[in-house]
Amino acid sequence: MILRQAVANDPSLEFAGEVRLGLTLRGQKELPSKYLYDEVGSALFEVISALPEYGLTRADERLLRDHSGDVMARLSSPLLVAELGSGSGKKTRYLLEALDRDEQTRYCPIEISRTALNMCERELGDIEHVSIVGFEREYLDGLREVAGHRRRHEQLLVLFLGSTIGNFDRPADVKFMRAVRQILNAGDALLLGTDLIKPIPQLLDAYDDALGVTAAFNLNLLARINRELGGDFLLSQFDHDARFNPKTRSIEMHLRSLRPQSVSIPRAGVTVQFREDETIWTESSHKYSQPELLQMAMRAGFRCDAQWIDEEWPFAETLLIAQ
Numbered sequence: 001m002i003l004r005q006a007v008a009n010d011p012s013l014e015f016a017g018e019v020r021l022g023l024t025l026r027g028q029k030e031l032p033s034k035y036l037y038d039e040v041g042s043a044l045f046e047v048i049s050a051l052p053e054y055g056l057t058r059a060d061e062r063l064l065r066d067h068s069g070d071v072m073a074r075l076s077s078p079l080l081v082a083e084l085g086s087g088s089g090k091k092t093r094y095l096l097e098a099l100d101r102d103e104q105t106r107y108c109p110i111e112i113s114r115t116a117l118n119m120c121e122r123e124l125g126d127i128e129h130v131s132i133v134g135f136e137r138e139y140l141d142g143l144r145e146v147a148g149h150r151r152r153h154e155q156l157l158v159l160f161l162g163s164t165i166g167n168f169d170r171p172a173d174v175k176f177m178r179a180v181r182q183i184l185n186a187g188d189a190l191l192l193g194t195d196l197i198k199p200i201p202q203l204l205d206a207y208d209d210a211l212g213v214t215a216a217f218n219l220n221l222l223a224r225i226n227r228e229l230g231g232d233f234l235l236s237q238f239d240h241d242a243r244f245n246p247k248t249r250s251i252e253m254h255l256r257s258l259r260p261q262s263v264s265i266p267r268a269g270v271t272v273q274f275r276e277d278e279t280i281w282t283e284s285s286h287k288y289s290q291p292e293l294l295q296m297a298m299r300a301g302f303r304c305d306a307q308w309i310d311e312e313w314p315f316a317e318t319l320l321i322a323q
């Protein structure tokens with residue numbers, strides 16, 4: 001069964017407001033990374049996941065393939081499963097297939113991208129003992145709604161895979177996890193997939209692949225502004241720029257202006273000036289150490305129940321229980 005809860009407020013007004021705000025900042029121009037995922041962006045992200053340079057998704061998938069049974073054995077039944085930013089949900093199949101088949105379980109992907117939600121519903125819609133209820137929502141709004149639909153005695157399992165937590169700056173990541181914790185009851189679970197620190201050249205390749213798919217994914221944000229807000233960005237006049245910031249231990253994606261230029265975005269009510277080499281910061285992907293992860297979980301009100309590590313592409317799957 002597939003249900004759909006539509007977005008309540010007007011997303012295009014919100015997009016226009018955030019574009020105006022981010023591009024008129026006094027110092028570093030910024031755009032929120034959530035806007036990378038429109039129809040084109042979500043499709044490109046799927047391709048990125050398959051690229052040889054981007055080992056992250058395969059590591060996450062290996063861990064779920066090998067340990068979904070262990071995860072489920074540590075949880076009680078009946079379960080209500082929510083996933084924050086499910087994307088296509090391909091890897092989630094391992095977890096859903098490991099669920100108790102004698103129970104009908106509700107799985108609630110929470111996605112800002114309608115395209116990703118559609119992919120997810122198509123990908124996982126054939127699992128008989130699972131009913132999919134998709135929420136086209138921001139993470140916390142969606143999770144609050146899911147928790148509100150919880151039945152008596154159900155344990156809530158929240159999935160946050162693919163190291164999406166790394167898109168939050170430190171310490172916004174802990175703040176976000178604390179906000180998740182506040183929606184949960186004691187004893188509920190969070191399965192967190194996080195990319196671990198690894199050699200910088202390997203990380204740079206992962207975010208700047210030879211085929212240029214990540215560059216297209218990044219540049220699509222400007223194309224999206226042109227499509228949805230009437231902007232006149234010339235895509236050929238911007239370059240994808242992936243760099244490692246050693247202070248924050250994160251990969252930053254930027255879009256670099258190749259010359260001085262002016263861009264007008266009528267539906268956001270702005271004209272923006274760019275200097276040569278000036279950048280728009282579009283995404284951060286923070287990398288973690290194991291001790292840091294455990295500390296972050298503790299500070300957010302969770303205890304670590306189990307952790308599995310992929311050695312081939314250092315990546316951690318951590319099962320956390322709300323205290």
Ligand SMILES: C[S@@+](CC[C@H](N)C(=O)[O-])C[C@H]1O[C@@H](n2cnc3c(N)ncnc32)[C@H](O)[C@@H]1O
Pocket residue numbers: 033034037042045049057084085086087088089110111112113116137138139140161162163164
């Ligand atoms: C890095 S992708 C990860 C997708 C998938 N979990 C995986 O591991 O491959 C992040 C996903 O979160 C969604 N997303 C980003 N920001 C969001 C937000 N604020 N609320 C809900 N979904 C969001 C995006 O549309 C995208 O599908």
